[in-house]
Amino acid sequence: MLRYLIKRLLGIIPLLFGITVISFAVIHLAPGKPAAVEQSMDPRVSAESRARMAKLYGLDRPLHAQYIDWVAKMARFDFGRSFGDNRPVLDKILERIPVTLAINISSLLLIFGLGVFLGIKGALRPNSLFDHSLTVGMFLLFAAPTFWLALLAMQLFSIQLGWFPISGLTSLDYEYFSPLRKFLDICWHLFLPVCVISFGSLAGISRYMRASMIETLRQPFITACRAKGLSRGAVIYKHALRNAILPIVTIVGLSIPGLLGGSVIFESIFALPGIGRLFYEAVMTRDYPLIMAEVVLGAVLTMIGNLVADISYAYADPRIKYGKK
C-alpha cells in the first residue's frame, strides 16, 4: 500500500507542472493576451489595472522567466492581488470556498446515496416496469440543462408555491438570528440549489451502479453465497454491494470537474457567494490574477479528488495494489 501511495504521489509532479504550464499558456498565448490588452484601448481595462498588470507579470521579460516567477510565487501561496479591489486573490477565494464546498459535498452525498439506491433497485429487477421507467427518467434528467432545471424549480417552488427563497444564501434579517436558526436559514436557502445540481449527475451514477450491480450479481462468488444459504438481503447488501460500489467511487471522483464548472452557472442563477460566482465575476471584469488563480486551483482540486478516489479504491480493492505494477 505504501509503495502504491508513494508512486501515486510522485505522479502528481508532472501533472502539477502540466497544469501550471497550460494555465500560463492559455493566459499568455491566447489571442487578446494580457500584453495586448495593455496596448489596446479596451475601455473595460482601466489604465491603472493595465500598469499593475505589466508590473505584476513583468510582461517585458521573456516568457520562461515570467512562468518561473509566477510558479515560485504560487508555491508561496501568493496569487497576486485582484484588479477589482486590490485585495489578495487568495483571501477572496478562501472566503468563497465554504459555500461551494457545502453545496458540492451535500450534492455529492445526495448523488451517491440516491444513485446507488436507485441503481440497485433497477439491477434487482432488470427489464421490469420500474427499471424501464428509471432508464427513461434518467435519460430525461441527463438531457435537461441544469440551469434550465434551476429556472423551472425557481418558478415552481419559489414563485408559485413560495416554499423556498428565490436566491441568495441568507434571509434579510439573518444577523439577528440565533446560531441554530442561522444554520437552518442557510439550509433552507441551499435546499433547492443542491437538489437541482444533484439531479443532473444522478442519472449517470445510477446507470453505472445498475450496470455494475448486474455484472457483480453474475459472479461465481454470489452464487456461492446463495448456495450456502445466506438470505437475499445479506447477499445483496453485504457481499454484492461492496464489490459493485467500487467503480462508482472512481466515477464520483471524476464528476468533480463537472460540479466545479457547473457551479459557475448555478451560483450565478441562485446568487450564491461561492467560487463559481467569483470566477464569473472575474471573467466579466477581466480580473486576470483571479482568473488564473481559479483555473489553477480548479485543476488542482480535481487532481486531488481523482487521487483520493484512486487511493480509496486501491485501499478497498487489494487487487489494484498487488495486481498492477
Place this chain on the structure above:
Amino acid sequence: MRKNPYLTAGVVIIGLMSLAAIFAPLLSPYDPSVIDHANLLSSPSASHVMGTDSLGRDLLSRMIYGARISLSIGLIAVGISVILGILLGALAGFYGGWVDTLIMRFADIMLCFPTFFLILAVVALTEPSIFNIMAIIGLTGWMGAARLVRGEILSLKEREFIQAEQSLGASHARIIGLHLVPNAMGPVMVHATLGIASAILLESGLSFLGLGVQPPVPSWGNILIESKSTLGIAWWITLYPGLAILLTILGFNFLSEGLKKKLG
C-alpha cells in the same frame, strides 16, 4: 427499426431538428429579429404560437433560427475535437513509447481542468463569437476520443491484417489512415454523438451567462437569458427553449445508445 428503438427515436428527433434548422427561413412565421412594440411579452396565441419576448419578437421564429446556431456549434465543435482526438490517439497508439507517454500525459493534464473554467478563461481573453465558441469547445474536448482511438489501435495493431500490411511495406501513414483509423471508428462515432450533446449543453450554458453567442443572433442559451428577468411573468420564455435543448440532447443520447447497440 423495431430491434433498435433508440436508434429510430434518435434519428427521428435529430432529423426533424436538422430539417427545422436547414429550412429555417421557410418554416419560421416571422423574421426572428423584427421588434414589435404592439406585442411585448404576449402569451402563446394563434398568431404567436410560442408567444413573444420582451421586445415583441416571435419566440417560435427565434427558436427555429436558434436551432441553426446551436446545432452547427455542436457539430463543428465536435468535428474539431474528434479530428484532433483521432490524430493524437492514432499517433499515441501506433508509435507507443515516448510519443504515447507525451500525448497521454497531456490528455491527463487537460482532463484535470474543469472544462467550464478553462473555456471561460479563454472567453475572457477573446471576444465571444460563434467561431471562437466552436474552436474553444473543440480544443478542450478531444481527450475522450484520443483515449478511445489509442485503445482500439493498440489492440488492432497486433492483428494479422495489419502485420500483413506492414510486411508488404506499406507506409505508416497508409496503415494508420486506411486501416487502423477506419476500424476504430465505431466507438468514436458513439462517443462523438454524445459529444455533440455535451457541446450543445456547454454552448447553451455559455450563452446563458452572456459569454457565448451574442444577441441579437438567437441561440437557445441566450433566449433563456431573458427568462431570469421574466420569471413568474412569462413562463413560455423559460419553458420552450429549455425543452428544445432537452429534446435535442435526448435525441443525440438516443442516437449514441442506438449506434452502440448497432455497432456491437
